[in-house]
Amino acid sequence: MKRIILDVDTGIDDSMAIAYAAHSPELELLGITTCFGNITAEEATRNSLTVLEKLGKQVPVIQGAKETLCRGERDHYARTVHGEDGLGNTVQHAPRGQAKEGHASDFIIEQVKRRPHEITIISVGTLTNLALAIQKDPGIVSLIHEVIVMGGAVTVPGNVTPYGEANIVADPEAAAFVFAAGLPLTLVGLDVTMQTLLPKSHLEAWRASGKAEGMFFADIAEFYMGAYESFYPGIGGCALHDPLAVGVAIDRSLVEAQPMRVTVVTEGEQTGRTVGSFEGEPKINVCLKVDADRFLAHFMSRIVGV
Ligand code: BDR
Ligand code: CA
Numbered sequence: 001m002k003r004i005i006l007d008v009d010t011g012i013d014d015s016m017a018i019a020y021a022a023h024s025p026e027l028e029l030l031g032i033t034t035c036f037g038n039i040t041a042e043e044a045t046r047n048s049l050t051v052l053e054k055l056g057k058q059v060p061v062i063q064g065a066k067e068t069l070c071r072g073e074r075d076h077y078a079r080t081v082h083g084e085d086g087l088g089n090t091v092q093h094a095p096r097g098q099a100k101e102g103h104a105s106d107f108i109i110e111q112v113k114r115r116p117h118e119i120t121i122i123s124v125g126t127l128t129n130l131a132l133a134i135q136k137d138p139g140i141v142s143l144i145h146e147v148i149v150m151g152g153a154v155t156v157p158g159n160v161t162p163y164g165e166a167n168i169v170a171d172p173e174a175a176a177f178v179f180a181a182g183l184p185l186t187l188v189g190l191d192v193t194m195q196t197l198l199p200k201s202h203l204e205a206w207r208a209s210g211k212a213e214g215m216f217f218a219d220i221a222e223f224y225m226g227a228y229e230s231f232y233p234g235i236g237g238c239a240l241h242d243p244l245a246v247g248v249a250i251d252r253s254l255v256e257a258q259p260m261r262v263t264v265v266t267e268g269e270q271t272g273r274t275v276g277s278f279e280g281e282p283k284i285n286v287c288l289k290v291d292a293d294r295f296l297a298h299f300m301s302r303i304v305g306v
Pocket of ligand 1: 165
């Protein structure tokens with residue numbers, strides 16, 4: 001079993017990633033760390049607790065970065081894509097659970113040191129918490145088993161700018177720092193996640209499951225699909241960005257990757273662009289191909305625990 005920390009900015013596809021991880025026996029979910037991104041860090045914490053409540057799972061949630069590494073607080077969020085509340089406007093009350101005390105970056109440090117070479121960090125939001133953890137304690141770099149990052153667009157256009165993917169654009173310095181840290185890191189970017197579409201027709205299976213969580217995921221996915229339809233007319237579904245990073249943690253053979261050095265543009269109109277090169281060090285594994293059908297079938301078999 002892989003021991004994981006899931007770092008999120010919950011978010012609709014983050015919610016699906018939480019469910020996928022929580023329902024997968026190959027993974028032991030040690031904690032969910034939250035950061036700003038799709039919404040504020042406080043909202044990401046609330047939403048993560050809300051999703052866990054829907055799932056009936058108890059996992060520690062630890063709040064992290066409220067602002068970027070070097071640029072202060074973000075002045076905008078992705079509410080048009082994920083809803084005013086980040087969960088497709090479905091939040092009706094505060095969750096019963098509470099976040100654990102402390103900062104996400106300290107939780108990462110503590111877990112990695114407690115279990116050297118065992119922890120996989122799956123980051124599906126900004127890379128701020130991980131960057132902060134490494135800045136506080138650089139010794140953890142050699143003790144982390146693996147990092148899997150949903151972020152970037154190395155061979156394809158961006159999604160929030162012509163060049164940049166949302167998680168990298170939201171904190172480019174954090175991403176640049178993490179990619180240069182010498183970690184065993186796999187990048188699951190738009191290069192592959194835009195190929196893993198959840199078709200609208202699949203939501204029927206969730207509604208038909210008769211489970212409250214099935215209805216919840218169908219409702220929030222439908223909102224997300226509405227946003228996708230407005231950005232990509234005729235797409236007929238939504239991209240499973242964050243769930244694919246979890247899928248890669250479960251079964252590496254879902255993707256094919258190439259080792260590349262990836263730098264991040266931090267100035268000018270291309271800010272947030274991830275630039276890959278076969279020259280130079282350190283290299284990270286950039287996913288370039290995905291078995292989308294096999295991934296979708298696996299994801300569907302796990303998401304609402306059916
Ligand atoms: C990424 O950006 C966020 O909006 C999603 O949750 C995902 O992590 C996709 O670019
Ligand atoms: Ca996310």
